[in-house]
Amino acid sequence: MKKRMIYSVVIALLIAGTRSLCSSGDAGQPGAFLRYGVGARAMGMGRAFVAIADDASAVYWNPSCMLEAERAELSSMYSNLYYDSRYAYIGLILPRLLESAENPWLRWFFGPDVSWGVGWTGLSMVGFEQRTRYNEYLGQFDMGENAWMLSWAKERVGQFGILRAGITYKIINQQFTGLNNHVMTVDGAGPDWSNGLDIGLTFRPIHAPVFRVVSLKYLLPLQLGMSIQNLVQPGWDKVEGASHHFPRVYRYGFSYRFILQDWIPEAWNFRYKLGNMAVLFAFDREHYSGADAGTYFGMEGQIPITALNVWLLPRFGVNNQTEGRSLGFGFSMPFSSAAFKLDYVHTSHPVLEGDTRFCLSVQFRHPQNAGHFQKRAHDASLSKEMLRYDHLVLSKYPNEYLENAVNDIAATADRPYEKRLYALVGGMRHAELLLEDANLLLRKRDIVGARRKALESSRAYAPNFLQTENYLTGDQMIDYGEALIISGKMRDAVTVLEEIEEPTIRANYLLGTGYQGLSDSRAIEAFNSAVNQVKPDQNDLVALSYLGWAESLVKDKQYQPAMMALSSLLNYNAIELGEDYPRFPIFEDHYIQDDAMFLMGITQIMAKNYQDGVSTLYKTLRYYPVLTYGETSNQLIDELTIALERKDFDRLDTLANDMLLSYYSRHDPSNRFFE
Amino acid sequence: MKNRAIFIGLLFVAVHVFGFSHQNDAKLAWQTPAHIEAVLIELMLEVDPELPVPVLDHEKPFTRGLNNTVTWMDSMDAVYEQLLDMQMTIQFWAVEARIAGIDTVWGFVDGPERSAAFLNLPEGIGIEYRLRYYAIEASGTMHISDWSRAEISVQDASRPEILTFDILQLQNIGDNPWVLGPQIEVHVQAMDTDGQIMQIAIQEIGDEVDRVLFDDLDAHPRTVIDTTLQYTLLTDPNMPLTIKGWVVDVAEFYSDTLEMQFFYMASDPKVVCFPNPFVPYQDHCTVIKIENEEAQEAKIYDPFGNLIRILHKNSLSDMAFKWDGTNEQGHQVASGGYFCIINDDRDLYCKIAVIR
Structure with missing residues (x-):
């Protein structure tokens, strides 16, 4: 709820921000027809398109975006502007035209990382009344402006991400036709030609510095874009001789595709019904030489109707330009070899009836989608x-x-x-890496961090385990179990580990630990199985299994077997644990002999062998004076000795019980590992 | 000389006895002819009521100049017939001009004469003219008729003055004044201190047109005129033309002539712009003409609906906006098409092409 409120506030501020930036009235600069924007989709998104433009309008908006398009596309747009003015656009993009070209030159210019595009946009205004300065009516004339554009873009995939750069060369023409030059000579009314150059860049910061802190899942839907329109400035010749240059327009922005599934908690079941439904957001800023900035914001809902194989694309845009707000709607019907798109938009106007435009597009060639690239x-x-x-x-x-x-x-x-x-993809490897992280953190005694990683790891394992057919191998199931144990989910761990058909020593040790955490006496059996699988390279596990076994036996009041187990452990040659010993339990040092001897002493007292028990505890103190239980024994030995001398066995029993509780409190997997 | 003195003495007596209403300072308007003077010596100074009363021709209310010639030509036929029946003939006429409150001048003219001229009359004062005659029987007896009914006229020797000759709604925005036409309204102010203005003349000089129209002020001449006349222009719309105006007073004096050059445009369409295309290098502004003066604001947009400029009128009565081809920041707009919308009314628009 809180999050949603924050999002709402952010969007509201964004919209308010764009509205507060009022246009300061520097309209009327040359080349306005190349700044208004082509395409119904772009207009529907409030003209925030420099970081999207993955269609045939890329030639106009940002040539580098051509490489984002999945198919070749031919698109036409027609708009009846105000008072019989017409604005039209036709564009064709051919991304990755010759993917298999072998000739290096062909490959460089037309290859799989290259796109070409051509476009024409035209503005015509008809029905001007020609009048002399005495208002003598001489007939009607028309005005037209055209731009023919040729675009080329290249893609470079580097360590940090995917960078695309594009260039558009354009030839521009303006002319006034139908003027009566016999009565009224109009200087400068002849056709005027010029040419210019635009450039565009897009970047997908997959592993870029700074961006790297964001996980790929949330980073991949981000695209950054920028363009410089009129880098080489066209201009109209002035009557007095000079040239009236088109302003250089700088645009930059980003687009982000919110894939709804990724942002909805897994616990909400309807999440899976959303499929690929997404909301595309875009935000652009614009500056141009000697003029104020433009701020553009747009969004597009991408709703797949799977049953009909169509996409519905409602759009909304807001900016600080004249139109202010725009509403649009798109409809896309893809087939295997072609796709059809119909886009509509209506923009408002404070005085006039607004601009309504349609855009019809045909996409052809097989889609160069992810599958294509994979192939x-x-x-x-x-x-x-x-x-x-x-x-x-x-x-x-x-x-x-x-x-x-x-x-x-x-x-x-x-x-x-x-x-x-x-x-990004989750799965086994992800789970393994997370488990490695968890273990690494355990070694650093970062219990909280380890638990979180282990939890993530277990979540990565879970989907595979939950499949009807378990895809996990035995080792993977053991890892899964380990992750669950570290994350403290003993019951789940036991469930997983019990499923292992041929449990190894590690599986049995983990199972024992799991049962121990659940205070389940089946821990005895599990640890017993572990110690029976002694392998020379798994000394740590064996030693720990003995200890676990003994602890479980003591807990089950089977003191004699416990003493046997502890005796085996104390006689075992690898009392010092290796660097990679499983950190559950975590020992303050790498020695468990003091633990074993201390537990042996207690067990002996519990088994009424008071003399042996006190003696063993004394040995613990003597042998391991600097280890944990050497110190603990040191604190208690005087009291134990006095009680023994006085034959105060009740007192000894009480002391042994206290020590056992203290021991459990430090060793019980359920409350000890993650103190 | 003695006879002459007697004649004048008799005449004075006659004036007083027979009702000559000459005032004491009455004087002779001209020299009495010698043969009349000779007759007067034997004159019987008695008005004969039997004689028909003479009639002066009608005097115009104003007489041009300081002189006035009164006539009795058309109105005397009946008198002559009567006198013929009575076997009398008119020997001579006595004519007088009574200058109200100032003077009276008079004189005699010979019988066959049908007019008498008064010279150097005062200007701007109503002057009453009267006439009587002296008729003689075959027996030689002289009779004198009663005075005719007075005709009044004012002497007018100065030209009227035209003060204002304006075309209402004339727009002085841009290089050439213009007005909506062809029906225009002309505002005229004129005065004639010593006379009355009788006519207003409007002359239109255009391509293939040269016409003068007079307005007779509904036959009511006035000293001061402040009137608005409807005039329909003959020249084709959008062609330069000159309108001249002057006034004529009742004494047919013409005032000076005022004139102006302009053109008119037909009322339809509602909004037009000229020159179009507009080349700022050549014309410092383009004019957006509107149909009425209610519109207060014009907005210039580019073809994509971006607001370029908001224009306001110089004065409320203007019927046009002026655009110099700059945007709100004062930068020159680019070559291209624009449109102008008046008062945010989508139906009131015009398209403007700018060429740089």
């Missing part, structure tokens, strides 16, 4: 190619090929980001 990745022989395509698969998040891509990248060139990558 290419496996066809390509070079690891560099693979990396590129795998990154492209990532950038199409979410898709069903992510896991393969992540595996590819993590296994080859992108090891530094292995964890980020696996975190």
Whole structure:
């Protein structure tokens, strides 16, 4: 609820912010017809499009975005502006035209990381009344402005992400036709030609510094974009000789696709019904030479209607330009070899009836979607190619090929980001890495951190375990169990570990620990199984299993077997635990012999062998004066000795009980590991 | 000389006895002819009521100049017929001009004469003219008729003055004044201190048109005129034309002529802009003409609806806005198409092309 309120406030502020920035009235600069914006989708999103533009309007908005499009697209837009003015656009983009070209030149100019686009936009105003300065009516004339654009964009996939750069060369023309030049000579009314250059950049910061702190899942839907329109400035010739240059327009912004599933808690079941439903947000800022800034904000709902194989795309935009707000709607129907899109938008106007426009687009060629890139990745022989395509698969998040891509990248060139990558797709490797992290934290005695990691790890394991057919191998199930034990979920751990058909010593030790945490006497059996699987390279586990076994036996008041177990442990040659011993329980040092001897002493007292018990505790003090239980014994030995001398066995029993409780409190997995 | 003195003495007696209403300072308007003077010596100074009363021709209320010639031509036929029946002939006429409150001048003219001229009359004063005659029987007996009914006229020797000759709603915005037409309203103010203005003349000079129209002020000449006249222009719309105006007083004096150059445009469409296309390098502004003066605000937009400029009128009565081709920040707008909307009314618009 709180989060939702925050989002609402942020959006409200954003909208309020854009409205408060009033236009300061510097309209009327040359080239306005190249700044208003083509495409119904862009207008529907309040013209916040510099970081989206993944359609045929990219030629106009940001040529680098052509490479974001999945298919070649031919798009046409028509808008009846005000008073018989017409504004139209036709664009064609051909991304990754010759994917298989082998000639290096062809590959460089038309290859799989290149896109071409052409576009035409035209403004025509008809029905001007030609009048002399005496208002003598001479007939009607028209005015037209046209721009022909040619775009080229190239993509580079690097360590930090996917960078795309594009360039648009444009030839521009303005002319007044139908003027009566016999009666009224109008200087400068002839056709005026000019040309200019735009550039655009987009960047998907997959592993970029700063952005790296955000997990890939939340980072991949982000795209940054910028464009400089009229980098080479076109201009209209002035009657007096000079040229009236188009202003240089700087635009930058970002788009973010909120995939609803990713932002809804897993506990909410309807989350899974949302499918790929998403909301695309975009925010742009605009500056142009000698003029004020524009602020643009837009959103698009992307609602798949799976049954009909169509997408419904409601849109809303707000900006600080004349139109202020816009409402649009799109409809997309994809097929395997083509797709049709129809977009509509209506923008308001404070005085006029507003602008209504339609845009009809046809997409063709097979979609260059994630699957396409995945396929290419496996066809390509070079690891560099693979990396590129795998990154492209990532950038199409979410898709069903992510896991393969992540595996590819993590296994080859992108090891530094292995964890980020696996975190994206979840699954075994992700779970393993998290478990490694958890264990690492345990070694550092960061119990809280370890528990959190272990919990994440167990969540990564869980979906596979919960499948009807358990996909986990025995080792993976053991890992899963370990993760659950670290995270404190003993019951789940036991459930998992019990399912292992051929339990290893580790499985049995973990199972014993689990039962111990649940105060279940089946721990005895589990630890017993563990110690019976003695293997030379698993001394730590054996030793710990003996200790666990003994603890379980003592708890079950089976003092004699417990003493046997402890005796075996004390005679075992690997009393010092290795660096990688399982940290549950965590020992303050790497020695468990003092623990075993201390427990032996207690057990002996509990078994009414008071003399032996006190003697063993005295030995603990003598042998391990600096270890934990050596010190503990030191504190109690005088009292125990006095009680023994006085044959005060009740007192000895009481003291032994207290010591046992104290021992349990430190060793019980359920309350000891994560103090 | 002695006879002459007697004649004058008799005449004075006659004036007083027979009702000559000449005042004491009455004087002769002109020299009495010698043969009349000779007759007068034997004159019987008695008005004969049997004689028909003469009639002066009608005098115009104002007489041009300081002189006035009174006539008795058209109105005397009946008198002549009667005298013929009575076997009398008119020997001579006595004509007088009574200058109210100032003077009376008079004189005799010979019988066959049908007019008498008074010279150097005072200006701006109503003057009453009267006439009587001396008729003689065959026996030689002289009779004198009663005075005719007075005709009044004022001498007017000065020109009227035209003070104002304006075209209402003339827009002086832009390089050339213009007005909606072809029906225009002309405001005229004029005065004639010593006379009365009789006519207003409007002359239109345009391409292939040269016409003068007179307005007779409904036949009620006035000393001061402040009136508005309807005038329909003959020149084609949007063509330069000149309108001249002057006034004529009843004495047919013409005032000076005032004139102005302008053009008119037809009332439809409601909003027009000229020159169009507008080349700021050549014309310092383009004029957006509107149909009535109620509109207070014009907004210039680019074809995408972006507001370029808000224009206000210089004065409330203007029927046009002026745009110099700049935006709100004072920067020159680019070559291209724009449109102008009046008072946020979508139906009141015009398209403007700017060429730089």
